[in-house]
Amino acid sequence: MRLILLGPPGAGKGTQAQRLVETYGIVQLSTGDMLRAAVKAGSPVGLRAKDIMDRGELVPDDVVVDIVAARIDEPDAVKGFILDGFPRTVPQAQALDRMLADKGLKLDAVIELKVDPAVLLRRIEKRIAEMTARGEALRSDDNPDVLRWRLKAYKDQTAPLTTYYAMKRELRTVDGMAPIPEVSAAIDRILKGEAPKASKAKSSKVELTPAQGKRGAGRAGGKVKAASKAKKPAKSAKPKASRKPARAAAKRAGKPAGKAGPGPAKRKSARR
Ligand code: AMP
Numbered sequence: 001m002r003l004i005l006l007g008p009p010g011a012g013k014g015t016q017a018q019r020l021v022e023t024y025g026i027v028q029l030s031t032g033d034m035l036r037a038a039v040k041a042g043s044p045v046g047l048r049a050k051d052i053m054d055r056g057e058l059v060p061d062d063v064v065v066d067i068v069a070a071r072i073d074e075p076d077a078v079k080g081f082i083l084d085g086f087p088r089t090v091p092q093a094q095a096l097d098r099m100l101a102d103k104g105l106k107l108d109a110v111i112e113l114k115v116d117p118a119v120l121l122r123r124i125e126k127r128i129a130e131m132t133a134r135g136e137a138l139r140s141d142d143n144p145d146v147l148r149w150r151l152k153a154y155k156d157q158t159a160p161l162t163t164y165y166a167m168k169r170e171l172r173t174v175d176g177m178a179p180i181p182e183v184s185a186a187i188d189r190i191l192k193g194e195a196p197k198a199s200k201a202k203s204s205k206v207e208l209t210p211a212q213g214k215r216g217a218g219r220a221g222g223k224v225k226a227a228s229k230a231k232k233p234a235k236s237a238k239p240k241a242s243r244k245p246a247r248a249a250a251k252r253a254g255k256p257a258g259k260a261g262p263g264p265a266k267r268k269s270a271r272r
Helices: 013-024 031-041 044-055 061-071 090-102 117-133 144-158 160-167 180-191 210-215 219-231 245-253 264-271
Strands: 002-006 027-030 081-084 109-114 171-175
Touching (some): 013 027, 013 081, 013 180, 027 031, 090 160, 117 144
Parallel strands (some): 002 081, 002 109
């Protein structure tokens, strides 16, 4: 089984990845962990990444893509893996697609843990304050200012991935604000094929956790409904060109459609 877990820092990707490792006997490949190990070892990659990570910015795509390419070739990843923290930009996702295609491999699911950034920030700030009060060691990027940067990096560079995978009809979205057992159950239903896939128009529908299903129009249920409604592409009154951004962008760039060059995320990462 090969999975991607998407979601901002603190959304619970690590918790879910650990659980899935135990349940499905696959390895968790966390680029954050790999980069922290490289920093600790003082390797060339670590030296390149350290300051960037301490600022809460993203390490250049080529660095992480090389790390992942080498890691998924290792014997323990043959049975399957969960990518946690990768891809984080559209160019990384494209590189992963190429990497998997070259090896004749396919992804089984891309699961987004959807969370409210404001609630998340308060939750993480509280956790940092509690850990500091207990005198526990914090990661060097575990402070509220850096965290804001990390959330901004997610919003600007990683959130567009949900559109990328939704367009490929691979995205499944789970309400990451629900209690952990409910999030786990919703993910398991997806992996067991029990949660019906959304139609193309609703490909970013949030999966109901079992408890939300029962609650119906309760807090989470109502929110979920609103979320899927909001994502549903409305019949647009705009002229055709603006409904086909790739073609319009290609036209502006004087290139044929489909070769419009990098999207916003790629341009941003190329600037780094
Ligand atoms: P994480 O533990 O996943 O939150 O990652 C910690 C830090 O490592 C991030 O803030 C980035 O600086 C860096 N990082 C981890 N994964 C990636 C990635 N896929 N692309 C770029 N930078 C990454």
